[in-house]
Amino acid sequence: MSSMTSYASALFRSRQGTRRAQDLAHAHKGPVLFTMCLGVFVAQLDSSVVNLAVKHIGGDLDAGVNQLQWVLDSYNLVYATLLLTGGTLGDLYGRTRIFVLGIGLIAAGSLICALAPNAAILIAGRAVTGLGAALELPTTLAILTVTYADPKERGRAIGVWASLNGVALAVGPTIGGLLVDLAGWRSIFLLVVPVTLLALVMALKAVPESSHPEGRQLDPAGQALAIVALAALSFVAIEGPHMGWTSPAILTLVGTCAVAALLFWRVESGRTGALVPLDIFANRSFSTAITIAGLMTFGMYAMLFLVPLYLQSIGQMSAFAAGLALLPMSITFVIVSRFSGALAKRLGARVMTTSGMGLMGTGLLLLALVSREPNLLLIEAALLIIGAGLGLNTGPVNAVAVASVAPSRSGMASGLINTTRMVGATLGIAVLGSLFAVHAGEGAPESMITGLRLAFLGGAAAELTGAALAFAFIRADAMEQRSGA
Numbered sequence: 001m002s003s004m005t006s007y008a009s010a011l012f013r014s015r016q017g018t019r020r021a022q023d024l025a026h027a028h029k030g031p032v033l034f035t036m037c038l039g040v041f042v043a044q045l046d047s048s049v050v051n052l053a054v055k056h057i058g059g060d061l062d063a064g065v066n067q068l069q070w071v072l073d074s075y076n077l078v079y080a081t082l083l084l085t086g087g088t089l090g091d092l093y094g095r096t097r098i099f100v101l102g103i104g105l106i107a108a109g110s111l112i113c114a115l116a117p118n119a120a121i122l123i124a125g126r127a128v129t130g131l132g133a134a135l136e137l138p139t140t141l142a143i144l145t146v147t148y149a150d151p152k153e154r155g156r157a158i159g160v161w162a163s164l165n166g167v168a169l170a171v172g173p174t175i176g177g178l179l180v181d182l183a184g185w186r187s188i189f190l191l192v193v194p195v196t197l198l199a200l201v202m203a204l205k206a207v208p209e210s211s212h213p214e215g216r217q218l219d220p221a222g223q224a225l226a227i228v229a230l231a232a233l234s235f236v237a238i239e240g241p242h243m244g245w246t247s248p249a250i251l252t253l254v255g256t257c258a259v260a261a262l263l264f265w266r267v268e269s270g271r272t273g274a275l276v277p278l279d280i281f282a283n284r285s286f287s288t289a290i291t292i293a294g295l296m297t298f299g300m301y302a303m304l305f306l307v308p309l310y311l312q313s314i315g316q317m318s319a320f321a322a323g324l325a326l327l328p329m330s331i332t333f334v335i336v337s338r339f340s341g342a343l344a345k346r347l348g349a350r351v352m353t354t355s356g357m358g359l360m361g362t363g364l365l366l367l368a369l370v371s372r373e374p375n376l377l378l379i380e381a382a383l384l385i386i387g388a389g390l391g392l393n394t395g396p397v398n399a400v401a402v403a404s405v406a407p408s409r410s411g412m413a414s415g416l417i418n419t420t421r422m423v424g425a426t427l428g429i430a431v432l433g434s435l436f437a438v439h440a441g442e443g444a445p446e447s448m449i450t451g452l453r454l455a456f457l458g459g460a461a462a463e464l465t466g467a468a469l470a471f472a473f474i475r476a477d478a479m480e481q482r483s484g485a
Helices: 002-014 021-025 029-048 050-061 065-093 095-115 119-147 151-183 186-206 220-243 248-268 278-282 284-313 319-347 349-367 376-403 407-440 445-473
Strands: none
Touching: 029 050, 029 095, 029 119, 029 151, 029 186, 050 065, 050 119, 050 151, 050 186, 050 284, 050 319, 065 095, 065 119, 065 220, 065 284, 065 407, 095 119, 095 186, 119 151, 151 186, 151 319, 220 248, 220 407, 278 284, 278 407, 284 319, 284 349, 284 376, 284 407, 284 445, 319 349, 319 376, 349 376, 349 445, 376 407, 407 445
16 A cells, blocks of 8 residues: 555656646546546456456366466556556546546456457457556556645545555455356456446546646557567466477577567667666666565465465365455455554664565465365465565565655656566466466366465565565665655
């Protein structure tokens, strides 16, 4: 939650100019806030409910684990690679216009998913939904920052906006599980449609247009190369175990990823208006923070994919029961996040980030003890520890990234760290999901358990590596903005 506040504050500092500012100043702020909250809620809900449905999707559409990975990663991949461009489009062509477009795409993508006759169409629908989220989410914060000119009002509004992330995370798995049990997996996508339509109508009626095109420009070359590199890497991680690591297709994609990454570096180096200004990574604190953010979601999102599969497949739980099993983690995250700001002032960034990543790694190590007879006490203890670690780490790591750079680059820094979090999520599901899939494909329960243990150990290694990096390179006062940083 505190990370969202830091992101918003950064956006306000970096995007003060706005067209038709007078209209926004006199707008009815309540309906604007309500509409932006709908936008963030629907995007988070659409993402969190799907994990509870993957087992049922696999059975109904005859989809293997690798296809189920793509159901999640097609959303994450598109969202991660287009998030920065989404904010730029809003500044250039109108934030309300881009918000409406994004919300419309989420509705369309959800309908495609709900009606999908096969896994390929479902994956395409999820990609459309990810595109919609990448367009509308950055604009929600930009619209709020220009609507609420008074800092105190703006802080309260952003606090409400940020809390909707926590609410969606907390209730998403439970709602998703209940809907899957009562009405089938397609209902979780149909749930999103009326909410998006309400947001669309509210945006058209209640949210004045604003933009800030000065000094902003698109980077189509950088954007295209980023998509190619990350998509190729994800495909290699997910399909490599099935197609063979030395198959012509996989080797070609490895080469494609390497060439695209090299060209991306060449295109972005020293370029004004680059999608990713590479010189920002010369700052050690920023580079450490952004690496920790990626490692954090690498382990966590894979866990959110695999734990429901385990509870429903090996544990024979209903989708609703599996959703309830995840609820303690979500609640702990929301509670701890509320106090993370105060704790950070007392303990410092180094202790917060090291402890947060260490707790997440410990929780994943506990999950690696899973067996054919699910031990719910062990699982709930692990999830509570992971939720606490996530709550301790999320806000401070974002604050460290923003404070490590000059105020004029705060918005860019916060956008990059949120992008990196989604890249970590994409690769976590791809890599750790494939570790599981290699063994799960054999069909025997013991093989599935072996795959789960390897995946959870891989996630724990990522989190504990992040803890070590935080301890070694994050300063206690790293959340304090330094002029000219």
